[in-house]
Amino acid sequence: xxxxxxxxxxxxxxxxxxxxxxxxxxxxxxxxxxxxxxxxxxxxxxxxxxxxxxxxxxxxxxxxxxxxxxxxxxxxxxxxxxxxxxxxxxxxxxxxxxxxxxxxxxxxxxxxxx
Amino acid sequence: xxxxxxxxxxxxxxxxxxxxxxxxxxxxxxxxxxxxxxxxxxxxxxxxxxxxxxxxxxxxxxxxxxxxxxxxxxxxxxxxxxxxxxxxxxxxxxxxxxxxxxxxxxxxxxxxxx
Numbered sequence: 001x002x003x004x005x006x007x008x009x010x011x012x013x014x015x016x017x018x019x020x021x022x023x024x025x026x027x028x029x030x031x032x033x034x035x036x037x038x039x040x041x042x043x044x045x046x047x048x049x050x051x052x053x054x055x056x057x058x059x060x061x062x063x064x065x066x067x068x069x070x071x072x073x074x075x076x077x078x079x080x081x082x083x084x085x086x087x088x089x090x091x092x093x094x095x096x097x098x099x100x101x102x103x104x105x106x107x108x109x110x111x112x113x114x
Numbered sequence: 115x116x117x118x119x120x121x122x123x124x125x126x127x128x129x130x131x132x133x134x135x136x137x138x139x140x141x142x143x144x145x146x147x148x149x150x151x152x153x154x155x156x157x158x159x160x161x162x163x164x165x166x167x168x169x170x171x172x173x174x175x176x177x178x179x180x181x182x183x184x185x186x187x188x189x190x191x192x193x194x195x196x197x198x199x200x201x202x203x204x205x206x207x208x209x210x211x212x213x214x215x216x217x218x219x220x221x222x223x224x225x226x227x228x
Contacts, residue, residue, distance in 0.1 A: 004156075036217075043118070043204055043219030044157075089156060093215060101172070102217060104149075104156040 002027045002094045006105035013080055013112050021075040021108045023064075023090035031092040033057075033066055033073040034102065038087045047075075047088070080112045117141075120205050120220040127227050133192040135223050137205030144208075146188035147217070148172075148180065151202040163188055195227045 007022040025031065032051045036044040048057030053068035062077045073090060090105040121136035139146065145164055149157040149172075159172030161180040169180050177199060181189045188207075192199055202224050206217040 006156075041221070043206075043221045044217070045219070046216050049216075101159060101162065102157075102215075104158075106154055106156040 002031070002092060002103050004090050004092055004103055004105035006088075006090050006108050008106075008108070010109040010111055013110070015082055015112055015114055016079045017112075019075070019077040019080045019084075019110065021088055021090075021110070023073045023075065023105060025071050025073065025090075025092050027071075027092055027094045029094060031094040033064070034091040034093070035062070035064055035073070035075050036089040036091060036104075038089065038107075040086070044089060080110070082112045082114055085110055085112045118205055118207055118218050118220040120203075120223050122223050123221065125223055125225045127192075127195050127225065129196060129227060131192075131195050131227075133195050133225065133227075135190040135192075135203055135205075135225070137188045137190070137220055138186050139188075139205075139207040139218070140186065141207065141209065141218070142185065143218075144185075145215070146182065147206040147208070148178075148188065148190045149204045149206065150174070151204055151222070157204065160190065195225075197227050199225065200227045201225060 003026045034049045035047040037047045038044045048059040050057040050066035056065045064075045087107045087109050089107045091102045118139045147162040148160040151157050163169045163182045179191045202222050204222045205220040208215045208217050
């Protein structure tokens with residue numbers, strides 16, 4: 001079946017450090033891939049997405065490239081800030097059309113220290 | 115901005131009680147979802163609905179039911195609450211955007227069953 005695996009956290013970084021959060025997936029067909037972020041006390045928000053192989057999603061300095069050959073969608077940011085501290089979820093949507101059935105990874109907690 | 119509102123932020127119930135979690139969205143979205151979020155497990159889909167009075171089981175429907183009498187409101191019902199249903203419950207609605215869906219989440223209801 002379809003699944004998403006994220007690197008385990010928590011990830012602790014100093015401000016301005018480089019961030020990578022690994023995400024790999026298993027899916028039949030051609031899924032869409034997403035990164036969602038959950039700030040403390042809030043619901044999840046869409047951070048970025050990619051809908052086909054080699055697409056790069058980007059937002060707020062974060063980037064992720066859809067790699068079909070390695071079934072990966074790693075999240076990167078060149079210089080993190082304290083305000084980036086949150087839980088990050090990788091997800092896939094394997095169904096076409098009007099479904100919205102996302103499969104989420106287990107989430108990775110990022111803590112950025114000043 | 116899209117708003118998804120969950121009626122309670124924190125809820126404490128006793129084993130065996132019937133529990134209602136309410137969710138309202140204000141953007142006329144067709145699709146609505148209930149997920150539960152548990153540490154180390156990410157988000158898991160309980161039930162979803164494509165339209166009024168329509169519902170489909172997600173990955174973990176056991177012990178839950180749902181109701182969608184109006185388009186904007188999607189209720190999750192725990193018929194007889196048990197301690198293993200202690201969790202964070204997240205409601206979401208979706209907009210089909212550019213061929214892939216974007217979910218909008220509420221802030222969540224932390225349910226404790228004693």
